[in-house]
Amino acid sequence: MAVCCDLEADINGEETFLVNKKIICSYSGRLSKLLGKSTGANRNKVIFHDFPGGAENFELMARFCYNNGEIDVNPSNISLLYSAAEFMEMNDSVSGNCNLLEKTKKCVEEIGYWTWSDLLVALKHCQDFQQVATSSGILEKCLDSIVGRLAITSEASPCASTSSPDSSGFRLSCDTRSTESFKNSFSRANWWFEDLSVLSPDLIEMLVKAMVSRKYNHAIIGRFLFYYQKSKFFTVSSDEKCKVLEVVIDMLYTLDPSSVPFKSLFGILRVVLGLNISKSGRNKLESMIGSQMDQATLDTLLIPSPNGTSYLYDVNLVLRFIKAFLHGGGWRSSPTRMKKVASLMDLYIAEVAPDPLLRSSKFLALVVSLPDSARDCWDELYHAMDVYLEVHAGLSEEEKLKICCALNYEKLSSDACIHLSRNTNFPSKPAVQALVSQQLKLKNLLQGTKNTKPDTDSPRKVSETRGKAKKGEGSEQIVLHSGKLDVSADNENLREHLQGMQWRVIELEKLCKKMQNQMAKLMKSKVSTHSTARSLPRLCS
Numbered sequence: 001m002a003v004c005c006d007l008e009a010d011i012n013g014e015e016t017f018l019v020n021k022k023i024i025c026s027y028s029g030r031l032s033k034l035l036g037k038s039t040g041a042n043r044n045k046v047i048f049h050d051f052p053g054g055a056e057n058f059e060l061m062a063r064f065c066y067n068n069g070e071i072d073v074n075p076s077n078i079s080l081l082y083s084a085a086e087f088m089e090m091n092d093s094v095s096g097n098c099n100l101l102e103k104t105k106k107c108v109e110e111i112g113y114w115t116w117s118d119l120l121v122a123l124k125h126c127q128d129f130q131q132v133a134t135s136s137g138i139l140e141k142c143l144d145s146i147v148g149r150l151a152i153t154s155e156a157s158p159c160a161s162t163s164s165p166d167s168s169g170f171r172l173s174c175d176t177r178s179t180e181s182f183k184n185s186f187s188r189a190n191w192w193f194e195d196l197s198v199l200s201p202d203l204i205e206m207l208v209k210a211m212v213s214r215k216y217n218h219a220i221i222g223r224f225l226f227y228y229q230k231s232k233f234f235t236v237s238s239d240e241k242c243k244v245l246e247v248v249i250d251m252l253y254t255l256d257p258s259s260v261p262f263k264s265l266f267g268i269l270r271v272v273l274g275l276n277i278s279k280s281g282r283n284k285l286e287s288m289i290g291s292q293m294d295q296a297t298l299d300t301l302l303i304p305s306p307n308g309t310s311y312l313y314d315v316n317l318v319l320r321f322i323k324a325f326l327h328g329g330g331w332r333s334s335p336t337r338m339k340k341v342a343s344l345m346d347l348y349i350a351e352v353a354p355d356p357l358l359r360s361s362k363f364l365a366l367v368v369s370l371p372d373s374a375r376d377c378w379d380e381l382y383h384a385m386d387v388y389l390e391v392h393a394g395l396s397e398e399e400k401l402k403i404c405c406a407l408n409y410e411k412l413s414s415d416a417c418i419h420l421s422r423n424t425n426f427p428s429k430p431a432v433q434a435l436v437s438q439q440l441k442l443k444n445l446l447q448g449t450k451n452t453k454p455d456t457d458s459p460r461k462v463s464e465t466r467g468k469a470k471k472g473e474g475s476e477q478i479v480l481h482s483g484k485l486d487v488s489a490d491n492e493n494l495r496e497h498l499q500g501m502q503w504r505v506i507e508l509e510k511l512c513k514k515m516q517n518q519m520a521k522l523m524k525s526k527v528s529t530h531s532t533a534r535s536l537p538r539l540c541s
Contacts, residue, residue, distance in 0.1 A: 007035075008045040015055035019062055027065045027100065029089035052083035052132040061088060064100055071100075073107045075114065075122035079133040082108065086136065108138055111145050119146055120195055127200045139206070147210045150192060189220050190227070197231045201247040204228060208251040218259035225251055226264045229271075238275065245272060246281045253284045260288060262295040273303070286317070290324025294337040298347045310357045315366060318348060322369045342374035346381060353388040360399045363388055367406045378411040382420065389425040400427050 005018035021044075025032040034046060051058055061084040064071040073081055085091070085101035114122070122142050126133035133139035196207065204225075211221055229248045233241055245268065252260050265288055272285060289296075301321075303314045325341060349366050352358055367381060375381070385403055389395070404426060412420070420426060 006044060009058065010045070010047040011051050011055045011058045012049060015058075017055075017058060017062065020066075023065050024062065027069070027088075027090050029091065031088060033089075052087050052135070053080040053129055056080070057084050057129075057132075060084065061090075061100075069100070073104055075118040076125050078104055078107055078122065079126055079129060079136055079138045082136045082138060083129075083132040108141060111138075111141050112148075114145070116149065116195075123199060123203065127203050130200075130202065139203075143203075143207055143210050146196075146207065147214050147216065150211070151214050151216055189217075190223060193224050193227045194231075196224070197228050201243050205247050205251060208254075212254055218255040222252060222255055222260045222264075226268075229268065233271075241271075242275050242277045245275065245277050249277075249281045249285050253288060257288065257291055262289070262292040265289050265292070266296075266300050270303075273306075286320050287324045287327075290321040291328040293321055293325040293344075294340040296321075296344060298344065298351065301344070301348050302351060311352075311359075311362070312355045312357070313352050315352060315358065315362050319365055319369060326370075338370070338374050339376075342370055345370060346375075346384070350380065350384040350387065353384045354391050356391055358388075360392065360395055360403060364403055364406060367403070372408055375408075375411065377413065378408045379413050379416045382407060382412060382416050386419075386423060386425055393425070397427060 005020055007019050007021035007024065009017045009019060011017065021035065025035060031046065048058075053060075057080040060071075060077060060080055064081070071081070081100060082104040085104055090100040091102065111119070111122075119142055122138070123146070126139040126142060130139065196204075199207065208221060208225070212218075225248045229244055232244045236244065249268070249272075252265075265285065269285060269289060272282065301313075301318055303317060305311050305314045322341070322345070345366070349363075352366070353363065367385070385407065389400060389403070409417070
């Protein structure tokens with residue numbers, strides 16, 4: 001006998017179904033109440049604008065009704081049936097037949113006993129109907145079950161592929177022997193990477209958050225996120241790549257920085273440079289890279305400048321890295337990290353200095369990006385400045401002086417000071433300052449040497465030695481310039497004056513070395529003999 005189709009159901013404007021009113025109403029409390037209240041022609045037609053899962057799910061629900069409440073509830077349809085049962089209020093059947101809502105709830109409660117393959121199937125269907133799966137709570141339960149199993153087998157991996165539910169699915173129960181057998185069937189920590197890389201970025205975000213809340217190994221999570229990013233980029237569009245990157249960066253940002261490899265972060269950065277991701281994502285990535293700046297190399301920092309800019313390398317990006325490094329504060333407890341970054345920046349500045357299009361303000365920003373204490377010696381920076389000033393000979397005197405003012409003359413070696421005094425690329429004032437600084441250092445060194453008492457038993461002889469030094473027996477007098485320097489004086493006279501000072505510095509260096517050698521011999525002689533009859537050696541010949 002043919003079934004009378006006396007009800008027209010319009011589902012979300014997608015499709016219209018002709019169904020038997022009596023059969024459907026016997027299972028759906030909502031439909032029974034809706035049709036009982038309607039009058040006239042509308043009694044034979046219903047319109048749903050928000051039916052969960054759309055026409056496909058309505059058809060699935062109708063089959064349940066037409067089969068006298070018999071249907072196979074499985075991982076591929078449980079989220080749809082559960083949401084349909086709730087929407088249609090199928091919890092109290094008029095005919096006394098099976099309750100669909102109760103049946104799906106019971107299946108959901110048994111998720112913990114599903115095979116791994118069943119969980120994967122359920123997750124894939126959840127992402128196709130994410131809103132339905134989220135509202136029903138099934139998505140959350142699937143993810144919890146997935147993470148729970150990963151937590152148990154965090155150091156394991158399946159021996160065979162888990163893609164096939166028939167061949168390699170496994171069940172997890174509360175039985176201890178079952179759990180041990182489950183754990184012993186794996187050998188690698190990344191066995192699940194390929195299985196879960198098919199999930200959408202939104203589900204990956206939910207998955208990682210659940211793993212972090214369960215205190216899952218951050219290093220393994222990080223490796224999975226890098227794997228996920230690479231695997232997704234083979235199949236998705238440019239817009240989808242941006243979404244993948246933003247989710248991966250956001251999730252990496254929640255992990256322990258020490259568990260995120262610097263090299264992998266830079267790999268993501270090179271991909272990001274070619275895409276238009278959000279500013280927030282860029283900032284987080286740059287912050288993570290900057291916090292590990294001491295692990296960078298010169299090659300990694302030499303990133304070409306963005307399109308539309310004239311200079312060769314992306315100097316602004318490196319400055320942001322340095323800012324993130326200093327903001328992190330980890331270098332305070334480890335001065336070695338700061339020294340590493342300073343050495344790296346010296347190499348970088350020397351590399352970008354010959355760029356004829358690099359503005360002086362950017363070059364100066366690089367020079368002063370680290371605190372003065374980061375460097376024990378400023379020779380490398382001086383040579384980089386020398387190259388920059390030579391290439392940018394057209395800079396104004398004011399611009400040159402700004403750059404030179406950033407130089408710490410007290411941390412220049414004697415050779416660098418001498419080179420600076422002859423260097424025509426530098427303005428006159430810095431050259432004089434370098435020599436004055438060098439003479440101050442020599443004066444302090446000589447005074448320290450003279451204040452040393454090599455032989456307390458012979459004060460007279462020490463006095464004689466100091467007297468000879470005071471008379472100038474070896475050109476040990478120090479020429480110290482104080483007060484304001486008239487840098488506007490005649491250039492030729494100033495050059496002659498600088499040459500004279502340069503000669504004096506050379507002589508003082510020789511004298512200092514000679515005095516140090518003499519003092520060393522004196523101290524050695526004092527240790528070997530206690531005789532006070534010997535005269536003190538001459539310090540100057």
